[in-house]
Amino acid sequence: xxxxxxxxxxxxxxxxxxxxxxxxxxxxxxxxxxxxxxxxxxxxxxxxxxxxxxxxxxxxxxxxxxxxxxxxxxxxxxxxxxxxxxxxxxxxxxxxxxxxxxxxxxxxxxxxxxxxxxxxxxxxxxxxxxxxxxxxxxxxxxxxxxxxxxx
Amino acid sequence: xxxxxxxxxxxxxxxxxxxxxxxxxxxxxxxxxxxxxxxxxxxxxxxxxxxxxxxxxxxxxxxxxxxxxxxxxxxxxxxxxxxxxxxxxxxxxxxxxxxxxxxxxxxxxxxxxxxxxxxxxxxxxxxxxxxxxxxxxxxxxxxxxxxxxxxxxxxxxxxxxxxxxxxxxxxxxxxxxxxxxxxxxxxxxxxxxxxxxxxxxxxxxxxxxxxxxxxxxxxxxxxxxxxxxxxxxxxxxxxxxxxxxxxxxxxxxxxxxxxxxxxxxxxxxxxxxxxxxxxxxxxxxxxxxxxxxxxxxxxxxxxxxxxxxxxxxxxxxxxxxxxxxxxxxxxxxxxxxxxxxxxxxxxxxxxxxxxxxxxxxxxxxxxxxxxxxxxxxxxxxxxxxxxxxxxxxxxxxxxxxxxxxxxxxxxxxxxxxxxxxxxxxxxxxxxxxxxxxxxxxxxxxxxxxxxxxxxxxxxxxxxxxxxxxxxxxxxxxxxxxxxxxxxxxxxxxxxxxxxx
Numbered sequence: 001x002x003x004x005x006x007x008x009x010x011x012x013x014x015x016x017x018x019x020x021x022x023x024x025x026x027x028x029x030x031x032x033x034x035x036x037x038x039x040x041x042x043x044x045x046x047x048x049x050x051x052x053x054x055x056x057x058x059x060x061x062x063x064x065x066x067x068x069x070x071x072x073x074x075x076x077x078x079x080x081x082x083x084x085x086x087x088x089x090x091x092x093x094x095x096x097x098x099x100x101x102x103x104x105x106x107x108x109x110x111x112x113x114x115x116x117x118x119x120x121x122x123x124x125x126x127x128x129x130x131x132x133x134x135x136x137x138x139x140x141x142x143x144x145x146x147x148x149x150x151x
Numbered sequence: 152x153x154x155x156x157x158x159x160x161x162x163x164x165x166x167x168x169x170x171x172x173x174x175x176x177x178x179x180x181x182x183x184x185x186x187x188x189x190x191x192x193x194x195x196x197x198x199x200x201x202x203x204x205x206x207x208x209x210x211x212x213x214x215x216x217x218x219x220x221x222x223x224x225x226x227x228x229x230x231x232x233x234x235x236x237x238x239x240x241x242x243x244x245x246x247x248x249x250x251x252x253x254x255x256x257x258x259x260x261x262x263x264x265x266x267x268x269x270x271x272x273x274x275x276x277x278x279x280x281x282x283x284x285x286x287x288x289x290x291x292x293x294x295x296x297x298x299x300x301x302x303x304x305x306x307x308x309x310x311x312x313x314x315x316x317x318x319x320x321x322x323x324x325x326x327x328x329x330x331x332x333x334x335x336x337x338x339x340x341x342x343x344x345x346x347x348x349x350x351x352x353x354x355x356x357x358x359x360x361x362x363x364x365x366x367x368x369x370x371x372x373x374x375x376x377x378x379x380x381x382x383x384x385x386x387x388x389x390x391x392x393x394x395x396x397x398x399x400x401x402x403x404x405x406x407x408x409x410x411x412x413x414x415x416x417x418x419x420x421x422x423x424x425x426x427x428x429x430x431x432x433x434x435x436x437x438x439x440x441x442x443x444x445x446x447x448x449x450x451x452x453x454x455x456x457x458x459x460x461x462x463x464x465x466x467x468x469x470x471x472x473x474x475x476x477x478x479x480x481x482x483x484x485x486x487x488x489x490x491x492x493x494x495x496x497x498x499x500x501x502x503x504x505x506x507x508x509x510x511x512x513x514x515x516x517x518x519x520x521x522x523x524x525x526x527x528x529x530x531x532x533x534x535x536x537x538x539x540x541x542x543x544x545x546x547x548x549x550x551x552x553x554x555x556x557x558x559x560x561x562x563x564x565x566x567x568x569x570x571x572x573x574x575x576x577x578x579x580x581x582x583x584x585x586x587x588x589x590x591x592x593x594x595x596x597x598x599x600x601x602x603x604x605x606x607x608x609x610x611x612x613x614x615x616x617x618x619x620x621x622x623x624x625x626x627x628x629x630x631x632x633x634x635x636x637x638x639x640x641x642x643x644x645x646x647x648x649x650x651x
Binding site: 029031034036038042078102129133 | 428429430432433435436437438439440441443444447456459463466467582626
């Protein structure tokens with residue numbers, strides 16, 4: 001209990017001290033982009049967005065985000081294919097990635113079902129659409145905090 | 152037939168010279184008696200064997216001074232219902248089927264021909280000549296044939312020209328019931344009149360074997376599916392008196408087939424529900440997003456956010472409407488209404504419909520010319536829907552690719568008994584995980600535009616035709632969708648439809 005209180009206080013202090021974390025959203029649905037943009041802004045993050053995997057990758061090179069949220073089903077190139085590309089790029093191999101999709105339920109999501117390249121480790125987190133705002137924000141905070149250690 | 156019978160004296164028989172009184176020498180009759188391919192024995196009125204030939208001795212063993220019933224049957228008294236007795240009384244020739252014992256004590260089956268020997272007209276019969284011939288092989292063959300006919304695991308009936316069943320095997324009687332004096336259509340199909348399209352009638356007419364699939368009704372009133380072969384039972388093609396009908400029961404196979412189709416249908420329903428859930432989740436995300444944004448707009452008194460959120464709400468409500476509409480049209484389970492159509496014309500219709508639209512986008516839509524394709528029983532509306540979906544997908548794939556010049560090609564051809572339609576595009580292609588999801592859950596890669604039901608509906612229509620759909624795709628190169636319809640299945644479906 002007291003630990004929670006301390007943690008909240010620490011976060012509040014951290015907010016003032018730290019610069020805004022950059023979060024990149026990649027989704028072909030403009031409504032998802034609008035939604036997550038407003039959610040992230042309201043919670044003190046700086047959102048960037050792209051509607052295709054390719055633009056997303058270029059934007060990532062440009063802004064070097066602290067976290068990338070990506071949808072799976074997109075025209076041309078799927079989010080998972082972009083994820084594999086990011087993991088294989090030394091520059092981004094450690095960047096946290098959050099997969100957001102309506103395809104599978106959270107407990108059922110099996111990354112290996114889609115990608116069987118053993119050299120690629122699974123994404124940091126999978127969140128099911130429609131998102132729960134609190135849970136999403138909590139996940140974004142956790143993944144962008146400097147204490148977040150990669151698996 | 153005795154093995155040691157030969158015809159080496161045949162030539163001497165033809166060269167026989169009678170003496171001037173027209174009498175042939177005794178040696179000739181003796182020789183004849185010895186050489187005929189029968190067991191010959193002569194008995195007197197007390198059933199003593201007075202003379203027998205070598206064949207007889209070889210077959211029945213010792214006979215001199217013995218009674219015929221002892222030698223033939225190893226009995227100590229005359230046979231019950233003795234035919235020789237009767238012939239001695241009335242002097243008539245008799246033929247009978249007998250069982251006895253040969254010289255090795257083995258069971259013997261033989262046919263006996265009894266002929267009276269009368270010394271002079273009007274006198275009583277003194278001797279009888281008994282000519283017998285072994286029929287054990289014939290008997291065995293008959294038994295085997297009988298066993299085969301009765302026990303073979305298929306239905307066999309023999310019918311005459313009036314379609315009356317004159318023989319039926321055990322298996323048939325067990326399944327279809329009593330056949331005695333009944334017409335084949337009564338027993339096979341519980342009909343009162345001859346079947347239309349009767350294969351037996353064809354065989355009576357042209358004398359050749361006909362194969363067909365039939366549905367009958369067994370004695371318990373249940374449907375029986377069987378594959379029927381009708382063959383002429385006569386060497387004379389111009390005068391066929393009987394037709395033999397042999398059929399294999401495929402009811403169990405049909406049932407399994409039905410179960411598989413049912414299981415597939417259920418699986419498809421499951422996938423559809425999963426796909427529907429995916430679409431609804433996306434719409435929910437949009438609606439919740441709209442609410443969230445409107446909420447923030449109210450909180451901050453920000454008109455821009457209010458407008459943005461409101462638009463999101465409107466957009467996703469409209470999506471709900473169109474999803475439900477598509478879903479209902481998908482869920483409408485209708486059987487394909489097959490008619491004989493030219494596949495090439497169906498393709499031409501699509502080109503007429505989409506050619507202009509594609510051209511305006513800088514995409515070329517063309518039909519690849521090939522050999523002329525024969526008519527096929529298809530549901531023109533259904534196939535039109537399939538082609539529409541595939542072609543509009545192909546056009547979209549070209550539009551989404553960076554290449555300046557897109558090309559969509561439709562082809563229709565026959566190969567290995569399959570009628571095949573292909574729709575290829577030079578568009579962006581698909582990567583592995585999209586391909587994998589293509590037919591399993593209905594999703595769309597077209598963002599807000601698609602409901603993800605097009606391909607699912609396409610697959611459903613193809614399956615209803617007994618066909619399958621396959622896809623080949625290379626990322627960045629393009630995709631090819633193939634609709635494959637086995638013509639045999641199409642024809643079967645068409646025939647089934649006509650019978651209903």
